[in-house]
Amino acid sequence: MEATAVKAKALGPGDGKEGFLGSIGVRFMIGGFESGERFSLVEHPMSPRALAAPLHLHTREDEYSFVLQGRMGALLGDEVVEAGPGELVFKPRNQWHTFWNAGDEPCRILELISPAGFEQFFEELVDMGGVTQAAPEAFAQLRERYGLEMQPETVPELLERFGLRMGEPLSGGWTAS
Numbered sequence: 001m002e003a004t005a006v007k008a009k010a011l012g013p014g015d016g017k018e019g020f021l022g023s024i025g026v027r028f029m030i031g032g033f034e035s036g037e038r039f040s041l042v043e044h045p046m047s048p049r050a051l052a053a054p055l056h057l058h059t060r061e062d063e064y065s066f067v068l069q070g071r072m073g074a075l076l077g078d079e080v081v082e083a084g085p086g087e088l089v090f091k092p093r094n095q096w097h098t099f100w101n102a103g104d105e106p107c108r109i110l111e112l113i114s115p116a117g118f119e120q121f122f123e124e125l126v127d128m129g130g131v132t133q134a135a136p137e138a139f140a141q142l143r144e145r146y147g148l149e150m151q152p153e154t155v156p157e158l159l160e161r162f163g164l165r166m167g168e169p170l171s172g173g174w175t176a177s
Contacts, residue, residue, distance in 0.1 A: 019126030022133070023167040024052045024101075028125065032116025040119035042165075045108045046070070046101035050167025053131075055096050055154040059147035061118050063091040063111055065099065070107030073162060074099040098154075098162050121146040129166045132166075 015128070016027045027043040045063075046052065065072060067083045074081050074089050075099045083089050091097045101107035113119060124142055128134035134142070143150055159165060 009034075019122070020130050020169045021122060021125055022130030023050055025170050026122045028119060028123070030120055035116055036101075037116045039112055040116040041113040042111045042113070042119055042122060043068075043108060044111055045106060045170035046072075047106060047167040047170055048104045049101055049108075049164050050097070051100045051155065051162075051164040052159055052167075053098055054150055054152045055097050055098050055157065056148060056150040058091075058093045058118065059149065060093060061113050061115055062093050063113055065089040065091065066110040066112070068108040068110060070105050071102040072099055072107055072109055073102035073122060096151075100158075100162060101167070115126070118146060118148075121148065123173075158162055 011029055016029050018025060018027045020026075024047075025043075025045040027045070029043060030041040031038070032038075032040050044052065065074070065083070066088050067084060067085050072089065074083070074091065074097060076089075077095055081089060082102050085125060089099070091099070099109075117134075121142065125131065125134065128138060128142070133137065137171050142148075
């Protein structure tokens, strides 16, 4: 595949389309069309103690979560990890995982997705009103189109086990403190 010629760009903290996925936010920063489909980059703002998603796995892409602010917790297979500002968590394809804000302050992560394409899942989910508003059949079809397997029945246990809740929207991008 040949890379598309794209102009350089700079994004400020308030730039980029934002949306809410149902428990965490998403800010679109670099789409696959800008990287020759090699990767995409989104920011995920998470309100305090917010669970991002049920246990799930990606069959097509790897995810790299770089923590900008706060503490991110993650369950990677059977391993629980926590990461703070400047730390990176690798979530490889075909591994069951989930992640959350492990603290009582907002958490923001940069999510690098490789190869690109899954950012479009987020766009479609935002257009559906997020996971809590999406029609179950439409959400199931969306997951299938993007090769996403999910275990929604794990939400109550994850909320209890890690002291979490469903998150609320946060707006604005990360700024250095």
